[in-house]
Amino acid sequence: xxxxxxxxxxxxxxxxxxxxxPDRLAELAAQPDARQLVxxxxxxxxxxxxxxxxxxxxxxxxxxxxxGGKPRFSPLPDAPPTGIAFGLLGQLxxxxxxxxACALSLANWxxxxxxxxxxxxxxxxxxxxxxxxxxxxGAEHFPRCDPVVIxxxxxxxxxxxxRQPHYPPDRFSALAGFVEPGETIEAAVARxxxxxxxxxxxDVRYVASQPWPFPSSLMIGCTARALGDALTVDFTELxxxxxxxxxxxxxxxxxEASAAFLPPPxxxxxxxxxxxxxxx
Amino acid sequence: xxxxxxxxxxxxxxxxxxxxxPDRLAELAAQPDARQLVxxxxxxxxxxxxxxxxxxxxxxxxxxxxxGGKPRFSPLPDAPPTGIAFGLLGQLxxxxxxxxACALSLANWxxxxxxxxxxxxxxxxxxxxxxxxxxxxGAEHFPRCDPVVIxxxxxxxxxxxxRQPHYPPDRFSALAGFVEPGETIEAAVARxxxxxxxxxxxDVRYVASQPWPFPSSLMIGCTARALGDALTVDFTELxxxxxxxxxxxxxxxxxEASAAFLPPPxxxxxxxxxxxxxxx
Numbered sequence: 001x002x003x004x005x006x007x008x009x010x011x012x013x014x015x016x017x018x019x020x021x022p023d024r025l026a027e028l029a030a031q032p033d034a035r036q037l038v039x040x041x042x043x044x045x046x047x048x049x050x051x052x053x054x055x056x057x058x059x060x061x062x063x064x065x066x067x068g069g070k071p072r073f074s075p076l077p078d079a080p081p082t083g084i085a086f087g088l089l090g091q092l093x094x095x096x097x098x099x100x101a102c103a104l105s106l107a108n109w110x111x112x113x114x115x116x117x118x119x120x121x122x123x124x125x126x127x128x129x130x131x132x133x134x135x136x137x138g139a140e141h142f143p144r145c146d147p148v149v150i151x152x153x154x155x156x157x158x159x160x161x162x163r164q165p166h167y168p169p170d171r172f173s174a175l176a177g178f179v180e181p182g183e184t185i186e187a188a189v190a191r192x193x194x195x196x197x198x199x200x201x202x203d204v205r206y207v208a209s210q211p212w213p214f215p216s217s218l219m220i221g222c223t224a225r226a227l228g229d230a231l232t233v234d235f236t237e238l239x240x241x242x243x244x245x246x247x248x249x250x251x252x253x254x255x256e257a258s259a260a261f262l263p264p265p266x267x268x269x270x271x272x273x274x275x276x277x278x279x280x
Numbered sequence: 281x282x283x284x285x286x287x288x289x290x291x292x293x294x295x296x297x298x299x300x301x302p303d304r305l306a307e308l309a310a311q312p313d314a315r316q317l318v319x320x321x322x323x324x325x326x327x328x329x330x331x332x333x334x335x336x337x338x339x340x341x342x343x344x345x346x347x348g349g350k351p352r353f354s355p356l357p358d359a360p361p362t363g364i365a366f367g368l369l370g371q372l373x374x375x376x377x378x379x380x381a382c383a384l385s386l387a388n389w390x391x392x393x394x395x396x397x398x399x400x401x402x403x404x405x406x407x408x409x410x411x412x413x414x415x416x417x418g419a420e421h422f423p424r425c426d427p428v429v430i431x432x433x434x435x436x437x438x439x440x441x442x443r444q445p446h447y448p449p450d451r452f453s454a455l456a457g458f459v460e461p462g463e464t465i466e467a468a469v470a471r472x473x474x475x476x477x478x479x480x481x482x483d484v485r486y487v488a489s490q491p492w493p494f495p496s497s498l499m500i501g502c503t504a505r506a507l508g509d510a511l512t513v514d515f516t517e518l519x520x521x522x523x524x525x526x527x528x529x530x531x532x533x534x535x536e537a538s539a540a541f542l543p544p545p546x547x548x549x550x551x552x553x554x555x556x557x558x559x560x
Contacts, residue, residue: 002466010471011462014471016475098467106462117394118392120396120401145459147427180423182378183491184287184498186282190290210464211462213461
């Protein structure tokens with residue numbers, strides 16, 4: 001079975017047919033078992049156990065879906081989050097992670113789409129928050145979901161990992177980059193590894209995917225076989241990139257104090273890729 | 281080896297580091313071996329052999345990359361294409377297909393992003409056409425690439441295929457839908473099959489991907505195992521959905537006149553999925 005990354009899972013019943021029914025959404029919001037998310041500084045608020053916090057519905061702007069039949073909504077937060085909320089993600093319970101990702105991705109998108117990209121006029125939220133329509137030209141705009149490839153390149157038993165400038169000291173993780181228009185997943189993996197590390201690869205294999213709500217990505221986790229180990233690191237993108245042995249990766253993932261590097265956190269799909277690679 | 285869908289391949293060297301160097305791009309555009317794409321009615325023009333047509337550079341707006349060192353640009357077309365150009369795609373040579381997808385996706389995106397979605401002010405093309413910047417608030421916007429899952433559900437040797445209302449008579453193809461914020465690829469496959477056909481599934485397996493420039497999607501081709509064969513078809517989305525035997529699929533893909541259905545065309549990843557399924 002393929003591994004499951006954090007943020008995976010079905011989450012709520014999205015009940016998409018209801019999105020086009022504002023009358024039904026208003027009825028659902030008025031039900032006594034309806035609830036809405038609580039936000040704090042641009043992020044969904046968590047309780048002491050890392051679960052999402054819910055309140056009575058006051059502003060039923062986003063229809064998130066149904067949780068065992070119970071309607072779940074969300075207002076829009078006042079502000080976007082400031083950077084990736086690493087601390088909060090460390091607390092987040094996995095059960096609520098898909099819904100956290102959904103609500104935050106949608107909120108991030110609404111926060112940057114108050115105007116129509118076609119004509120510049122203001123847009124308004126429609127379909128229970130699953131699109132915005134332009135009051136001027138009538139264009140409808142749907143939420144973005146940006147595919148990103150993230151990959152482990154292997155060469156004779158060693159893995160290529162890199163450091164982005166914003167990482168904490170000693171952390172190394174999988175290289176990654178946005179899939180561009182006109183590319184397959186496989187072509188994007190090959191291009192990113194060529195651009196960032198100067199290696200050519202073959203045998204791209206899909207491993208797992210993960211929604212990533214900073215601001216709204218679909219992480220597509222892969223492995224690839226490097227045809228050589230000579231690196232030409234793009235230091236405009238990375239602080240460093242190096243090959244690590246299986247023993248070094250195992251020590252890092254086990255949290256050994258003497259490990260050669262600090263692994264990515266458990267909520268990152270890069271960690272899932274490393275753990276999956278160690279089991280192979 | 282995984283199958284290769286039409287539009288697959290590395291295409292040009294995108295030479296992404298040059299995008300941030302307008303001085304270098306201007307030099308490249310002035311080279312005698314520089315060329316730009318020719319457009320016709322919103323689509324790249326093809327010659328009699330299905331190859332892209334190139335001309336001397338007059339308006340070096342999009343930098344597509346380098347073809348064996350030779351700079352390749354594109355102006356923006358005057359208008360978007362009207363619908364999916366099935367006739368033209370049937371003529372397109374596979375060698376040029378990745379570049380066709382890249383240029384058309386980018387052009388489609390520019391055509392709908394002349395204004396800033398944050399503040400509504402006009403945007404201008406920067407980075408050789410790989411982003412747009414707002415003259416008002418300074419926001420930078422990158423091209424969209426919308427992930428779509430497209431999948432074959434199998435139940436005891438039979439495949440589930442459906443008909444969209446705009447298909448030609450007798451055509452059946454794989455079901456598909458956009459990945460939504462907060463979803464994995466696997467969750468999107470399960471949701472779409474539940475919504476459109478009323479079936480529950482397990483064992484989602486990634487097969488292949490394909491860029492699809494109508495307007496700018498990343499098709500993610502998968503298979504899944506259906507847990508039952510009772511269908512509840514969503515007739516607001518589909519004209520029909522049915523199970524087909526291996527013999528029926530084989531006859532359709534072979535082009536037999538008496539086949540139970542007309543298969544998707546060779547440039548659709550659905551065709552690749554069917555052909556791959558028949559070889560398994």
